[in-house]
Amino acid sequence: MVAMPHPTPHTKPITRDDVARLAGVSSAVVSYVVNGGPRPVSAANEAKVRQAIRALGYRPNSAARALALGSSEMLALIVPDAINPFYASLARAVENAAAEQGYTLLLADSQDSLRTERRLIKNFAARRVDGLFLSSVLFEPDLIDLEQADIPVVLLNHPADVVAKGGAEGHGANAVGVDFQEGARAAVEHLISHGHERIGLVIGGNADSELDAREVGWHQGIQDAGLTAGPIIRVPFTREGGFHAGQELLARSERPTAVFVSSDQQAAGFLCALHEGGLRLPEDLAVFSFDGAPESEYTWPRLSTVAQPLKDLAQAALNALLTPEPGQETQAKTQIFPAELVLRASCGCR
Template sequence: MVAMPDHPSPPRPVITRKDVARLAGVSTAVVSYVVNGGPKNVAPATQAKVRQAIAALGYRPNVAARALKKGSSRLLGMVVPKIGNPFFASLAEEVEQAAEERGFAMLLADSRDSLSVEQSHLRNFVDRQVDGVFLCSVLSNPDVGELEQRGIRTVLLNFSEDARAIDAIGPEFTRSSRQAVEHLGSHGHTEIALIVGIPTGNTLDRREIGWRQALQAMGQLDGRVYRCSFDRQGGYEAGQQLLASSPRPGAVFISSDQQAIGFLRAIHEAGLRIPEDVAVMSFDGSEEAEYCWPPLSTVRQPVREMAEAGVKAIIGPGRNTPPQSLVFDCELVLRRSCGCTAAHDAGQGVK
């Protein structure tokens, strides 16, 4: 047994800006200029003395107090439905990097595809007085009323095509999906099925709309639809359902790379080949699509451009403009899974 001291150790003294100024031989204002990078310039030699004093004393600025004084927490919040999804992980990474370049930190929250968890995260962001929120919601039309009432600018990410009362940024789903399905048709497939995530609202997924438009243009009135969760397990189960159907479709368009990875497993387990037995085209353009086997032909979303636009809308020039919807074109990346030649394996893109 470890003996406990009779008296607890006294708390460490709080190091203040005055302590730093006294050790460096400067005023507290100069310390503030060095810590905050302005607004006045400080001579390099003086800066060095202040930073040496900060290091020696272990001084850390009171971020909360500084935020209260300046009216800005320099914090941004982001909610994604599943951080384990490579697409949302990549999007969050790009948003965080764009925010960091502007001196902002980001709080990332995972709603786990739950509306109640999503709302709880948003309330937490309000309590923490973040300067803005990026929301990849489980709903097509989420309620952000409390954020608006508190003056917290909100950007919906991975949303597009419909005008909204708040900033919405995302890919052009419909035309991109139609082009992907038409490309499958160019390989001679006359029946192209759809594997698509189960919608959380009453709106039809834009990828499904694009698929239907492509079928109509090809002279087909309808096609088979397999609805499942937006993950690998969902794609795997949808693949098993497709394999049990007769006759089996010769091609399939899948609404996410994650679902497509699960679908590939179902096909491999059945001893079938891709694209010889079933050609595949998916949506998202994640790294996962490039490194599976065979490499997936996919619709690549411009993740970096969308993230940059979202950050600018909150802490850039766009923060003082009316909300707007920005729609970004996607890129068709052709690889082996759709039936293209090996020349496409490096990921040749088609705008």
């Protein structure tokens, strides 16, 4: 078979019928090959179709396909910080889970901005994605645009305490998250087991100024042991924020002997500042962080961290978005996973 020249910008767009004529098959057979079904195609016919596609430079019309299927076959994920290793790993886990079901994932970064988050939600609602995963900068985000467009949404990485107050369910949105409070409490309890009696906190903020569940868990762990709380340093959820927290701690005349840090990304900057200040870790100060991001294993010392089960979160979120249980279509459902303590050198474990 002689290959035909590729179309130029001035030629008529190549259609499925053109491919069918060149391959000597019906347009339906071309559709089955391009879409992977729903009917099987013989190996000989599939080879003819693929050769014709290459010869003509045919590209399927995704808009027409979406119209025919009644589905864009696209899901969207909004995270507050796409360059944060934790959110990057979470996005990959969601993308892998979505791909197994034949969906493409669109990733957007709200950059910790409520205004940007709202703009992205409106954008995805207008583009008619099949569903949205939202890791919001708010505990109780505004989902009206998605509700009006009848687009399902799952609040991802959502804290259990907000759900208990009706935050997620009040919107009619499914939520998937980790027990932040219990994870933080367990981390503090572990630091106490090393003999620490004054434990500080480095904590990030949120757009609606609600009390973070990790702070609640930190308080609970200290109170349960009958200890006095150490200092609280409030900084952004960034490496720079953690670095400034470390500098602030170094400037204090009285320091705690251990610190719980609300994210691995903050903890990386925190450790850097402590090293520059000449502190020995964990001899002078023990550190325990939260998230279980990949970089936690490659700091010095290696970070003890409260790890979130990313694959479980991603799969549960996808299931909640695509396959609601009978009777759950209008009633929100929440799944909260336990976190796991990963013990390394920064807390004093070997």
